[in-house]
Amino acid sequence: MERxxxxxxxxxxxxxxxxxxxxxxIDSGKIPSARLGRKVLxxxxxxxxxxxxxxxxxxxxxxxxxxxx
Numbered sequence: 001m002e003r004x005x006x007x008x009x010x011x012x013x014x015x016x017x018x019x020x021x022x023x024x025x026i027d028s029g030k031i032p033s034a035r036l037g038r039k040v041l042x043x044x045x046x047x048x049x050x051x052x053x054x055x056x057x058x059x060x061x062x063x064x065x066x067x068x069x
Contacts (some may be wrong), residue, residue, distance in 0.1 A: 006039040008033075014044070 012019045022042075025031040032046040044064065 001056050002044075004044055006042050006047075008042065011044075011047065012040040014047075 006014060008017055008022045009064055011031065012022045015022065022031065026033045026040060026042070031042055032050065033042045035041075
């Protein structure tokens with residue numbers, strides 16, 4: 001069974017970016033997260049849904065193509 005919550009380090013590995021970038025996105029609210037005391041958790045389901053929404057918007061909606069600028 002796949003884990004639902006990721007640490008910031010695991011989220012960085014999952015996204016293929018630097019750990020400090022993930023912390024920056026968490027602090028700015030770009031990545032959904034929760035704090036339990038000193039521990040920060042990223043909900044993988046919400047992260048995936050947010051990424052899918054951004055990719056769909058970038059592509060001009062579901063099945064759409066992004067226009068060249």
